[in-house]
Amino acid sequence: MDDLPPPLLLDILSRLNDSTDLARCRLVSKTLNALSYEVRSINLFCSFGRYMKSRSPETKTLITPFKTIFNNLILSSRSVDSISVGVRKPLRGLSYDAVEDESDDLYLTDVNFVKEWLPGVVCEGLKSLSISDFWVQSCWRRSEVLVLISSCCHSLLNLEVKNSWLSVDGLSPMPALTSLTLEFIRLDDEDLNKVNECFPSLKVLNLIGVGGLKDPRIHQLQLKTCQWMVSNAPLSLTIHAPNLVKLKLKLKCVKPQSLVLETPLLSDFHLSLENAGECGVKEFLNLKTLHLESTGLWSLIGTFPFGRTVKNLTVDSLKQSEPVEIKRFNLETLSNFFPNVSSLKLGPGAWSELETCFRLGGLEGKIGMKKLKEITGHLMVYDIDITISFISSVLDKYTSLSNMALLIHCEVDSSITSNLISRCSANWPRVKWRWGRWKEGMKDTWVCDSI
Template sequence: MEDLPHHLILDILGRLPDSADVARFRAASRTLNAAARGVTSVALLCSLARYLRSRSPDTRSLVVPFKSLVASAVLGWGAVESVAIGVDASFADSFEDMEDDESGDDMYLMEVGFLAGWLPRVCEGLRALSISDFWVQSCWRRSDVLALVSSCCRSLCELELKNAWLSVDGLNPLPSLTSLTLEFIRLDDENLSKLCTCFSLLQVLNLRGVGGLKEPKIHLPDLRSCQWTVSNVPISLAIYAPRLVKLRLKCIKPRSLVLETPALSDFDLSIVQADDLQVKDLISLKSLKLDSPFLCNLITAFPSGKTVEKLTLNTEFNRDVQEMISLELLFKTFPNASSLTLGPGAWSRLWPSPGGWEDGAEMKSLQGIVACMVVSHIDVVQAFIASMMDKCTNLSDFTILVQQQHADSDLLSNLTKRCTADWPRLKWKFGVFKKATEAYGFTGGWDIVWQRQTFKGAR
């Protein structure tokens, strides 16, 4: 590695996820040490193994306290543009075994006293800061880290804070900040008014599992991308963002949901229901995903989707549910959709009633369908495909994903043969899906286990 050009060595060292590895390279040779001086990012994660060694009577004296390691690493690094510190993700599976550490603060990384010891000394060139705290020690201590950061880090562009209780007391305007991520946070700003006022030029906002909100309103004129997973049941939700392009919103049952986002192009909404849904005309909307146990009601309440080209629908899969999704309603609401993806619950709700689908229901713009099917009989699949083919006359691509528990080799083989024989002009894909390990929506997402390459049916 020493024989590589200086700029390549610097690039390799800059990509290492843990600065402890960079330190080892620096100690290995003068060449690597010289090159490492150009690395401007510090990243230190406390592993579960390190944490356990620091707690064991046999090894604790041999382990440098993590907070001391962070401070010395940051201050000894030289020019620093990015700092990322935290606990490893493996800690999340062991919290129950760490309750005895609640009274300690050796892993409380958003302690202002600890941060004040080094942050003001490197803040001038700092562009990005990420802190993932140790929830056992941070959840019951309110931190003033936002006040400290906003007062000294005047050039900060990206801020990420996880697993903490945050105060907004003393928060100052920080016009340089364009990206903010808060994850598993208890926030003392129930309406988000202080946050939006002081971070008014945000372009990216991610709020994942942020609690303490009552009637939150996001009012950010420059916001472009937003991911908001609401952890509790606020009275209302509102987003006023004239330049917002991408929105991923998950909420439960707010009394009202207000969206004034005219530039929105990509919208992913997962919601149980809202008594009052106010969505102003989305004249730029191209991609829409709706996930709800009451999908039919949500479609009814949704404004006209004439601009939507890519549509994804999902709802609960329940064989006993009688309410069906009207195909005519779907086609009238989204008449220009060229791509339709149906989750495991949505495809079954599109079954024709005993009287058949409405004669006038037709979607000539639709070119591709992806259907996740919970079936064990080929005849069921064929009937569904035939119904869709009858109403979608310009369809050219069809993907069928069968639930893993029903996807035996005979079923898939016979399904492939029948579909390609009955509808030879279509391009077919066949695959298997399973329930997502981390489902974003209430009705459950899905992961593709495998999928065959596209091919055209034999004529």
Template sequence: MATTHLEDLPSHLLVEILSRVADSGDLACCRLASRTLFSLSRFVSSASVSLRPASASPIPFKSRVLHLVSLLSASLLSLSLSTEPGRAADSDDDEGEWFDEADDLHLTSVDFLSTWLPLVCESLKELSIADCWSQSCFRRSGALSLISVLCNKLLKLEVRKAWLSVNGLKPMLRLTSLTLVYIRLDDEDLEKINECFPNLQFLSLMDVGGLKTPHIQLSHLKTFFWRVSNAPLSLSVHAPHLTELHLSCIEPKFLTLETPRLALLDLMISVPSGDIKLGHFQNLINLRFNSWDYMRLFKNLNGGHSVKTLELGVPDGEASTELEPSVIMIEDLVDLFCGLEELKLVGAARHSILGGLEDIKLCLKRLVIKVEKSNLYDFGAISEVLKLCTPCEVALLLPGDMESAAAKKDVVDKYARKFPEFRWK
């Protein structure tokens, strides 16, 4: 059998392989391995550098970053820097305890960014920085302002675990994607973000603290993930072209959604006791409510007749003995969601729907029920739900840690024998 050498691979494949070499020292070694790799290394357009144990890389992290950027300055389009060793950039785990504290890991420091960002700012399209929270939490950074001044062609920006300022922020008209995770913002609102990033189509704000009355007003926004970490007085979203919204909060006093084109609304409000205005939804198809009071949310919902898929769940971390899901009468559900095709019930939500005096049933195509390991054979509770539905397909979501596929099949078979009029999966 003929032997295939590395140099025999297509050039584009070799460039892809080199793009996955995160460490500047390793990349330098690859370049010296052959003339082919040396010549192709200048075409590497994507690089990712993550923290390593001191034993694995004696070179300080910031020095490695500067070396790599200098090496690829002519071709670099996408760069990811992370102080989270051996993890993807979206990990929320704490940093390891093994790194050398003498190595300054404050990646959003303006002084550090100024050493390498000018080398690639003219061509950089994507930038991701996951800072070291133990070193960045007490040092306010003007990183956003510097990036906005230098990186005029940036399309996608992601910053994690940092204390950021928006003072001096300049408009970035090409930026279409912004992700801020575990970020401290001292500003009381997001007006500067709205003003300087007007063309955002994707926005993710996850555990962004320090906001009291945040207001999102972005006319081009299409997808929005927002997990509110503190308890602001009010939340409002004005986005006329938004089609997908995932909003998680505790108990806002005021919530306003002016998002008429939503197709997917994923809303988690533990206790919706404040003033809630969900606006009018013209094209809402997928609706997910995670709350202890569904009916309060339903009463504020305009445009539920177009909903095809409805998912009901209860918040994690709450004791069901202290808070019980609000009761939903079957006739209210049928009236609110006359076009419903699929209903998904998670946890205690399956106990919240009750039959009325009239013989009214849900005409579904599919019923999905999530079953906990402690209640695998809760035939009584399942039976109460099935009584409210005409025969349809029923899917059981079983615990992922079950021993085998055969064990899962055994559970489904038992339900199928108990309720043969339904189609079980």
């Protein structure tokens, strides 16, 4: 390997996903050792196996502390511009009650730990920084790491902090920052005013499970993309972002009294909430792609009386925590509110509701969605004859349909799946069929096409 040109070796070292391998390469040869200090990206993550070995009486004395390995990598590097440090996914899933770990060897947002390598060492040229903490050790310790980062990383463009309790007292402006992700973060502030004030140039903002906010308000004039997942119970949510184009808003087990979206340029909107209630949104004249999820789809769809601009529509009915009487939505409802849709995707709950409505009364009402070209559906297939009849009525009603992509649940018997595929292909040869499998919590798998 020493015979390879140094630029090529450096490129290979730069592509290593785990910098533990970079540390090992330093022991292989003098050439690799010398070039390793020129790598511009450091990515180091503590595995579940390493964590368990560090706790075992038989092996803990043999394990080099994680922070020591990281410090050695960082402090010996000459031109780092990207840093990712954290714990692997299995560790992120551990709860404090289950582990009761009061040590600080994986408390990675510890400001004293970060002070050892960030100020004066890598901060000047640093463009991207990601810290994914170990919640078991960080949840009961309030960290000022965000304040430290804002005081010395003036060229930072991308910042991620996950699984931590953060303080924003004394936060300094970071006008260069364009992307911010806060994931499973505890804040003591009642709102996001300090974040809005200190990060005025954000184009991408991700707030995933940020707790402790009572009346959160996002006020970002440059923002283009936003993902906001709320799991606590704020009284109201407000987004003022005149240049926002894409928004994913998930309100998990949350029923805010007020939801205000001041986003006139929004074109791609993903909204998931338990119940629409008194939810109201202003008109989006540029909305092209819309994804709706709710336990009460009928009432949620009713909040979008301006759906004529929507071309790509996805709907799904979420499972209810408690059985209640609801008004089921149907294809006529979708046609009335979204007449110009060309692509319609139906989640498993939505497909089930539509099949139920069809079984009770067929497809009634006027023909809408005259531009509909494609339907993607997630099926359970409880009764194959009902499913076939429903598909037949849909194809008869929407004559412009030319593509049907159907995903069948993995638990459906293979003989039923084969029967459905063969009957659909034979009965409607004009349609281009695509078939796949789906399962809760897993990525959809496409199996075959038939024309």
